[in-house]
Amino acid sequence: MIIFGVRGVTSGRKNGEFFCPGCNEHRRFAHKRVRRFFTLYFIPVIPMDLLAEYVECQSCRRKYNKDVLSFDPESQRKKIEAEFYRTVKRVMLEMMVADLQIHAAEVESIRQTFAQLTTIELSSEEIRAEAEHVRNESSSLEEILSELAPCLNERAKEIMIRAALIVAMADRAIEEREQALLGRIGQALGMSSAHIRGVLSALLHSESEKENGEPRAG
Ligand SMILES: [Zn+2]
Structure with a gap:
């Protein structure tokens, strides 16, 4: 009796180093292909169609599309940084126009x-x-912030809220419209109101130290 069939055979194509998004580090990878083979007596003899192609991290064993090999973390970081500063500026501008008047102190x-x-x-x-x-x-501030938030650490979020607070406090007290906007910014960034109050009290503390002429801590 002749036994024949088909089965997937995985073969390594090439190895090297890549930036693994899972490990967040440069790691060894294996570029693999799974090809269907016609088998005879369970032995693959005739290569058939390509079933899958992937890049596997040799540390965490996560599998990625082969496009991961062209991923450049440094250019990605620069892109996020530029987007962050663009958004800080947008946050401050929105805060300035929130009370419908533009004060020279806010500018x-x-x-x-x-x-x-x-x-x-x-x-x-x-x-x-x-x-x-x-x-x-075209896109609302909340949309931009929600999209950016997962790329930001706590420190970056605090810088963002601090910038908004500085503008809100520039004219006089933080008005109702400005408070509402602060709440929306915090929510879009995934910050609790306690966290925002913490940033505010640190800011007020450093402001009062400046006024008293005492050296600023940190
Ligand atoms: Zn990995």
Whole structure:
């Protein structure tokens, strides 16, 4: 009796080093292919169609599409960083226009905060011009923040909320509209209101130290 059939045979194509998104590290990989074979007496003899092709991390054994080999964590990091600063600016602009009036003190607080974070000096005119467009943006602030939030650590989220608070406090007290916006920003970032209050009290503390002329901690 002749026994024949088909079965998938996995073969290694090549090995090397890649950035494993699972390990968040450079690791060894194996690039593998699973091909269907025609078998005779359970021995694969004739190669048939390709069933699967994947890249396997040799540390965590996760399997990825072969496109993972062209993933560049450094360019990804730079992209997220640029998006982060763009969003910080958007948050501050939205906070400035939240009370329907643009105060010179708010413009100045945006200019200073953005320069401290990025070393990019915006002019007051640029800030006022961008504020005009903020209402006509196609995607809402919440959408942008929710999309960005998973890429941000706690520190980055605190920087974002702190920037919003600085602008909210620039004119006088934090008004109702500004409070509501702060709540929406915090929610989109996945921050609790206790966390936001913590950032606020740290900010107030550093402000009062500045006014008293005492050296700032940290
Ligand atoms: Zn891995």
